[in-house]
Amino acid sequence: MNAVDGMPEDRLLAVAAGRDVNAEVHDTVIQEPPVLEIDRFNLWYGAKQALHRITMPIPLNKVTALVGPSGCGKSTLLRSVNRLNDLVQSVRITGDMRLNGDSIYDPRMDVIELRKRMGMVFQKPNPFPMSIYENVVYSLRIDGENNRGVLDEVCERSLRGSALWDEVKDRLHESALGMSGGQQQRLCIARAIAAEPEVLLLDEPCSALDPIATGKIEDLIQELRGQYSVLMVTHNMQQASRSSDYTAFMYLGRLIEYGATTDIFTKPMLRETEAYVTGRFG
Amino acid sequence: MNSERPGRRVRSGHATLTAYGEPWIWLTGASLVTAIAMIVGLLAVIVARGATTFWPVPLEQVRVADGRGVLGEVAEREPAVAETTGSSGHGARRLIRTGDFDATGNHYEWIDDDAIVETLRPEWATVVERSEGGRLHGVPKRLLHGEEVVAEGAADVWTAFIAQHPAIRRRERQAQRIDKHDRGELQRRLRAARLEVVEASLAHGRDSRQVEEAEARERSLAHDIGDKERALDAATARLRDENAGWAIEVETGSGAIVAVPLASVVRGWQPNRLSLAGSIGLYLSRWGEFLSDDPREANSAGGVFPAIWGTVVMTLIMALFVAPFGVLAALYLREYAGSGPVTTAVRIAINNLAGVPSIVYGAFGLGFFCYVLGAGIDDVFFKASLLADGQPTFGTGGLLWASLTLALLTLPVVIVATEEALSAVPNSMREGSYACGAGKWQTIRRIVLPRALPGIMTGLILAMARGAGEVAPLMLVGVKKVALDLPFDGTFPFIHPEREFMHLAYLIYDVGFQSPNSQAARPMVYTITFLLVAIIALLNVAAIWLRSRLRRRFVSQQF
Numbered sequence: 050m051n052a053v054d055g056m057p058e059d060r061l062l063a064v065a066a067g068r069d070v071n072a073e074v075h076d077t078v079i080q081e082p083p084v085l086e087i088d089r090f091n092l093w094y095g096a097k098q099a100l101h102r103i104t105m106p107i108p109l110n111k112v113t114a115l116v117g118p119s120g121c122g123k124s125t126l127l128r129s130v131n132r133l134n135d136l137v138q139s140v141r142i143t144g145d146m147r148l149n150g151d152s153i154y155d156p157r158m159d160v161i162e163l164r165k166r167m168g169m170v171f172q173k174p175n176p177f178p179m180s181i182y183e184n185v186v187y188s189l190r191i192d193g194e195n196n197r198g199v200l201d202e203v204c205e206r207s208l209r210g211s212a213l214w215d216e217v218k219d220r221l222h223e224s225a226l227g228m229s230g231g232q233q234q235r236l237c238i239a240r241a242i243a244a245e246p247e248v249l250l251l252d253e254p255c256s257a258l259d260p261i262a263t264g265k266i267e268d269l270i271q272e273l274r275g276q277y278s279v280l281m282v283t284h285n286m287q288q289a290s291r292s293s294d295y296t297a298f299m300y301l302g303r304l305i306e307y308g309a310t311t312d313i314f315t316k317p318m319l320r321e322t323e324a325y326v327t328g329r330f331g
Numbered sequence: 332m333n334s335e336r337p338g339r340r341v342r343s344g345h346a347t348l349t350a351y352g353e354p355w356i357w358l359t360g361a362s363l364v365t366a367i368a369m370i371v372g373l374l375a376v377i378v379a380r381g382a383t384t385f386w387p388v389p390l391e392q393v394r395v396a397d398g399r400g401v402l403g404e405v406a407e408r409e410p411a412v413a414e415t416t417g418s419s420g421h422g423a424r425r426l427i428r429t430g431d432f433d434a435t436g437n438h439y440e441w442i443d444d445d446a447i448v449e450t451l452r453p454e455w456a457t458v459v460e461r462s463e464g465g466r467l468h469g470v471p472k473r474l475l476h477g478e479e480v481v482a483e484g485a486a487d488v489w490t491a492f493i494a495q496h497p498a499i500r501r502r503e504r505q506a507q508r509i510d511k512h513d514r515g516e517l518q519r520r521l522r523a524a525r526l527e528v529v530e531a532s533l534a535h536g537r538d539s540r541q542v543e544e545a546e547a548r549e550r551s552l553a554h555d556i557g558d559k560e561r562a563l564d565a566a567t568a569r570l571r572d573e574n575a576g577w578a579i580e581v582e583t584g585s586g587a588i589v590a591v592p593l594a595s596v597v598r599g600w601q602p603n604r605l606s607l608a609g610s611i612g613l614y615l616s617r618w619g620e621f622l623s624d625d626p627r628e629a630n631s632a633g634g635v636f637p638a639i640w641g642t643v644v645m646t647l648i649m650a651l652f653v654a655p656f657g658v659l660a661a662l663y664l665r666e667y668a669g670s671g672p673v674t675t676a677v678r679i680a681i682n683n684l685a686g687v688p689s690i691v692y693g694a695f696g697l698g699f700f701c702y703v704l705g706a707g708i709d710d711v712f713f714k715a716s717l718l719a720d721g722q723p724t725f726g727t728g729g730l731l732w733a734s735l736t737l738a739l740l741t742l743p744v745v746i747v748a749t750e751e752a753l754s755a756v757p758n759s760m761r762e763g764s765y766a767c768g769a770g771k772w773q774t775i776r777r778i779v780l781p782r783a784l785p786g787i788m789t790g791l792i793l794a795m796a797r798g799a800g801e802v803a804p805l806m807l808v809g810v811k812k813v814a815l816d817l818p819f820d821g822t823f824p825f826i827h828p829e830r831e832f833m834h835l836a837y838l839i840y841d842v843g844f845q846s847p848n849s850q851a852a853r854p855m856v857y858t859i860t861f862l863l864v865a866i867i868a869l870l871n872v873a874a875i876w877l878r879s880r881l882r883r884r885f886v887s888q889q890f
Contacts, residue, residue, distance in 0.1 A: 131766055165768030175759040178782045178885035188767040191777070224884060240767065250766075 060321050061330075064301050069101065073318045075308030078295055081108035084278040085130065085248055090144035092122075092129060094137070099125050101302045102144070107248070112270060112279040114293035114310065116286065116326070122302040123282040127250050130280065131167045132160050149247060165192070168241025169250040173257045174233035176225035176240075181217050184225045184236055188244040203243050211239035212269050231262025238269060242277065249273065251281040255288065267292050286326055290314045298322045374864070381861025384854040385617035387602040387610050390456035390468055392584060393427065394448045401440055402456055402468045402584030403427040404602075406850075428851070430458065430468030434587035438465060439850050452603045455485035457581060460597040462627055465851060467589060469581030475590065477576035489601070492579055496593055499574050503594040506570040509563055511815075517556045517563075522719075524549040529715040597627075621858065625815050630842050631852035635859060640817055641810070641832035642866060645734050646799045648828075652738035653794055657745025658780075658787055664746070665753040666775055678750075685743035693804025696736030701727055701808060705829075724829050728809030731828035736808050737801060741794035748793065752786020753779060781885045788878040792871050799867045802836040810837045812845075835863040 060070050083106035092100040100122050107113050115123040125134065132153065134140045146153040153163060165188065177184050185207050186200045194200065204221065208214040213235045217228070225236055234254060241249055251270070255263040270292045273279060283289050289296050290310055297307040298321075306313065306322040317323045324330045388404040395401075407426040414420035423444040432438055459467040471488035474481045474495070482491035528549055531541040577593040597620075600613055624634030668674045705725035709717050713724040725731070756779050764774040802810075811831040843849065843856040 133762055133765060136762070136765065161768050161770055164766060167766070169763075169766035171759055171763060171766075173759055175757070175763040177760060177763065177778050179777075187764070187769075187777075191767065191769045191773045226885075237763070240763075244768070 060305065060319065061300055064303050064305075070303060070305070072104070072304040073306040073308075073322075074105065074304075075306075075312060075318070077309045077312065078106060078108065078307055081106070081111065081295075083107055084109040084149060085280070086147045087126070087130075088145050088147065090126075090129065090146060091142060092125060092134070093141045095139045099302050100129070103304050105297060105304055105307055107278060107280055108295060109278050110275055111294040112274050112281060112292055113295040113297065114289040115280070115282045115297050115299060116284075116289050117299035117305075118325075119284075120301075121299045123299055124252055126299070127169075127252050127280060127282050130248065130250055131164050131169055133169075135160060165244060166247045167250060168238075168244065168246035168248075170234070170237045170241050170252065170254045172253045174230055174237055176228070176233045176236055178226060179224070180222045181225045181228070181236060182221040185239050185243050187240055207239040207243040210242050210273075211235045212265065212272070213239055229262070231258050231265060234258060234262065234266060235269065238266075242273070247278065249277045249279045251279060253282050253284060256284060263288075286314075286328065290326075296326075298325060300325075377857060377860050377864060380854070380857035381859075384858040385614050385621070387458075387600060387605055387613055389452055389602050390458065391427070392451040392453050392456065393442055394450075395442060396446045396448055400584050400586060401427055401429045401431065401442065402453070402470075403429040403431075403440075406439065428466075428468075429584060430466040431583040431585055431587070432465055433467065433589050434583055434585050438848055454603055455489070455601060456603050457489070457599055457601050459579070459581060459591055459599045460632070461591060462595045462597050464595075465628065465632070465848065467581060467583065467591060469583040469589065471579060471581050472588060473580040475576070475578045475580060488579065492593075492599065495577060496596060496599070499577055499593045500596070502570045502574055506567045509567050509570075513563055514560070517559055521549075521553060521556055524552045526715045526719055529719045533715060533718070597633075622862075626813065629846055629848075630812065630838060631846050631848055631855055635833075635835065635838060635862065637815055637817060638833040638835045638838045638859075639862070639866065641730070641814075642799060642835045642863070643870075645730060645737070645832065645834065646795055646870060648730070648734035649737045649741065649798045650791060650795055652735060653741050653745050653798075654787075654791055656738070657742050657790070657794075658749050660742075661746045661749035661753060662775065662780075665750045666771070666779070681743050681746050685747070688803075689740055689801055690803040690807075692736055692740045693807035696732055696739070696804060696808040697728065700732040700735055701725075701729075705729075705732060727829075728807065728831055729829040730809060730832045733805050733809040733832070734828075736804050737798040740801065740804065741798050744794045744797060745787075745790045748790020749783070749787045752783035752790070755786060756782045784885060785878045785882040788874060788881065792874040792878070795870055795874065796867055799870065800836055800863065802834070802840055805834055805837055810834045812837075812841050835859055835866070839863065 063070055085107035087103050087105045087107070090100055090103045091098065103126060115126065117123055128134050129142070130146060130148075130153070134142075142154065145155075148163070148166060152158060177187060179187075182200075182204055183190065185204045186194075189200060189203060205214060205218075208217065213232060216232060217236075225233065228236065234257075238254070255266050258266065267288060270279065270281070274292075274294065281289075281293065283292075293310045295308065296310045296313040298305045298313065298317075300321075306317055306319050308317075313322060314326050317326065321330075390402055390404060392400060392402045404427065405425050406428050409421075409424050409426075411423045412420045421443065424441050425444065427440050427442055429435065429437060429440050453470055455470050457469060457471055459469070461467060471485045471492070473483050474488045474491045481495075482488045524545075528542060528545040531539065531545040535541040571594070574592075574594040578590045579593060579596065579599075580588055580590045582588055598616070600609075602610075605613065621634045622639065623636050625637060626635060627633035664674065664677065668677075705723065705727065708725040709723050716722055716724055717726075760778050760782065761774055764778045769777070809831050811833060814831045814833050816827075816830055817832075839856055839859050842852045842859065846852040
């Protein structure tokens, strides 16, 4: 892309020309026990291929960040994990993903049961038009759980988990729509962890927030580390380097390099990755 | 821009005008002002005319050059019209409501200003509102009880009238209530017994034991009811005997003496003597009668209570039908139906349905609801009634069918509004719900519908406003000129959706354009219009209040 300052981006040029390249996946990743395995996953929107043979394990109880320029397929990959892309017409896939060994794209897999095993947080906070309390216990409600004691306990645990309890404990039954944007996003995280998900998917959780709210969410991700397996899409290199254990660099639908965050940011195997994470390209 | 170029480039005036778009501001603003002026003007006329109908107007005794006299309210004044080819002109003239029909055969009379010799405001000029025969204007002369003269002279007669009239009027109303309600109840019971006989013969054959038993029951009931009717006869006769003979004699503007039985006097007032408080009291009392009483004299006087009731109940039943159907249809169209030519065609068809003339819906309602559905119901459940006296129950126009017809008419409005409300629900909310493991229906019920509710309410408000003001289809499916039996009353099963009903919008048409005395009914038309507009506004305000509450609950202020 940027051959002018003497930095020939061989791989990226090859990708841009439509050729397949092999991903550099560090050994440190492969040695970790995986919670989610993405296996030769391809995805097309109509005739356009958005993901090319992505193969990557997501380590258990670690935070994994997906980085890459806009349109490289990070969000598509994330939304493929809980099969939200099923809602988009004209999407076609090959390959598979496995959540703790269970095939996600198995025709016998019940999508609703599958999504109950994951939590997801979106770019823009999307609290539901109901009270804070009902927002948090939503996934239990739709499962038919109406026991007040169980709900109260889950609500408190989730709100404490998302560092929101002290701020909202006195107004649990007020509308969630009256909260600030940062609070709403932490509420969405509380909602996502209420059902004890096996994987937590964060799709640029801070992109609609101001720096202070962003800081709180990042602190929260630090606290979730070790308890939950987190797969996070981010545009923000500092955020990826601060919050994640592992980082995957994607470009035009391909996985380019994947390894421990410290390695990716300090001694990547590929010059292309270095160029991207240092901001010289992208 | 370029410093080497001498001088500065200045924009011309024309460029500024177009660029800033001033003319467009004027054009758009003028359009809005015109629209507002028309709407406000219309409402102002309705309110001004409708609200003043019941305010007492002074009576003028006018003597004309040829010796005639009239006593009445000035209803209209016309300036002089010059003579032109084809039409004869006239001088300035006034239209006077004479209230002298008994003597002159006219309710109104044009009087040329030039011909007026003198104009007086007699202190004791009285308006006598009669239950039949319209108003009478005149000066009280004598109060009679049979042959006996109870009082003589305007002041004494009026005092005596005020003393006697309320009790007499009360007795008269009681007698009317017995005639209408108690007798009607007996007739209904008798008819029910007769229907049982027919039902028994339908079920068990003409000569069966059950028929004989039913006939025996009917005979004993008829006997019973005969006794009761005689008792009612005696009661009404007693009441009317007490009233008989009481009459007030007044001298009308033309000098005729007219005696009016007190029992038929609804109220009397002397506008030239009324104080402000008296005027207000009279005004309110006439409004009270208008809102709570049955109509009299071919709907041109009295109240419009049955029509208010009919309008409100019909609109509410309509909303009850159209809301679920419209919302469910829109849900399927927006949430479940795929996008393709068929969906597009359906959507276009629904939009076009909103443009079908309402009389077409009326014809459909009559043909399908009344003659197919209603006749079918009659055949199955009300066969006896059909055979006994040939009277259809559901097989003719009625409140239920009218509500259904209007529900059909307003369905497109609700569907379109609901679809728009559903598509305005952010997709991120749906995805959030799916990501929590909710199914499609759970998402719709718990997230999409609550969030779309305010928008759906908007559609319902529009539908109610349209439905409440519709007349043409109602004329075919159940609105009647006079239908005093309300669809809800004390007789089992209390709700009678098959009954015909009265409607304010139809009343406007009927009173304004079908009345034998249309000049006198004209103020009533304005009042009824005023009332109808007020009721629709009230229904809308209620719905809007509900919507704003829902909006506070379900729609974020932040995004």
